[in-house]
C-alpha cells in the first residue's frame with residue numbers, strides 16, 4: 657500500500673470557508689495530502705469581514721494537539737491564526753514535544769478587512785517561541801514590519817527585513833508581496849540565509865483574495881509533507897495560489913474566496 661502523507665494545520669476556523677482551517681484542509685486535499693486540524697479559535701466571518709472571534713480555551717488546544725501527537729504523526733505542520741500568547745506557548749510546546757520539524761509558520765495578524773486575529777501582546781511570544789521552530793515563515797509586508805519593527809518600502813528594505821526575520825530562527829523566509837502597492841506585478845522574496853531569490857509574477861486584478869495567505873502556506877506545507885525540498889514546495893504553492901486567484905469563485909459582496917479546485921482542475925484537465 658502507498659504511504660499516505662499527512663499534514664496538520666493549527667489555525668482558526670473561518671465560517672465563510674475561504675481562509676483559516678477550511679482553506680488549509682481544502683488545499684491539503686487538492687494536493688493529495690491527508691489533512692488534520694487543531695482549532696485555536698472560531699471566527700464568525702464572511703467576505704465582508706470578521707463579525708466575531710471566539711478563542712478556544714487552552715485545554716481545548718492542548719487536547720487536540722495531544723490526540724494528534726499520540727497517534728497520528730503529521731509529515732508537516734502549518735500554523736495560522738493563533739490569537740494569544742497563551743495559545744502560542746501551548747502550540748510551540750507541543751511542536752517541540754512531538755518533534756514536528758517540517759513547520760510552516762504563517763504569522764497571521766490581521767484579516768483583510770482590518771480585524772485583529774492576533775492580540776498585540778502576542779507578537780513577542782510569536783517571535784520568542786514559534787519562529788525559532790519554523791522551517792519556513794511566510795509574512796506579508798505589514799506582518800514583516802511588525803515582526804522586525806522596521807518600515808519596508810523598497811527592495812533593499814525587503815532584503816533587510818528578510819535578514820532580520822531569518823536571524824529570528826526560521827531557515828527560510830518568504831516575504832510575500834501580495835498586498836496591493838499599486839504595481840502591476842507581485843514580488844515574493846525567498847531568503848535562505850545565503851541568497852535572495854525574487855519570485856515575480858503578474859498581479860491578478862481581482863478583489864477576491866480572501867484567504868490567499870492561508871492557502872499559500874498550506875500548499876507549502878503539503879509539498880514539505882510529500883518530502884519535496886522547500887524550493888520545490890514553494891514553487892508548486894505559487895502555481896496553486898496563482899490558479900486559485902485567477903479562477904476565483906466570485907462569491908459574496910466583499911473579498912470573495914479563491915478557487916481551491918483550480919490547480920487540480922488544470923492538472924486533471926477538468927474544467928472548473
Ligand SMILES: Nc1ncnc2c1ncn2[C@@H]1O[C@H](COP(=O)(O)OP(=O)(O)OP(=O)(O)O)[C@@H](O)[C@H]1O
Nearest residue numbers: 796832833834835842859860867868869870872897
Ligand atoms: N492579486 C494577486 N495576484 C497574484 N498573486 C497574488 C495576488 N495577491 C496575492 N498573491 C500571492 O498570493 C500569495 C499570498 O500572499 P498575500 O500577500 O496575499 O498573503 P496575505 O496577505 O498573508 O494573505 P491573507 O490576507 O489571506 O492573510 C503570495 O504568493 C502572493 O504573491
Ligand SMILES: Cc1ncc(CO)c(N)n1
Nearest residue numbers: 668669670675676737767
Ligand atoms: C480564521 C482566519 N485565519 C486567517 C485569516 C487570514 O486570511 C482569516 N481571515 N481568518
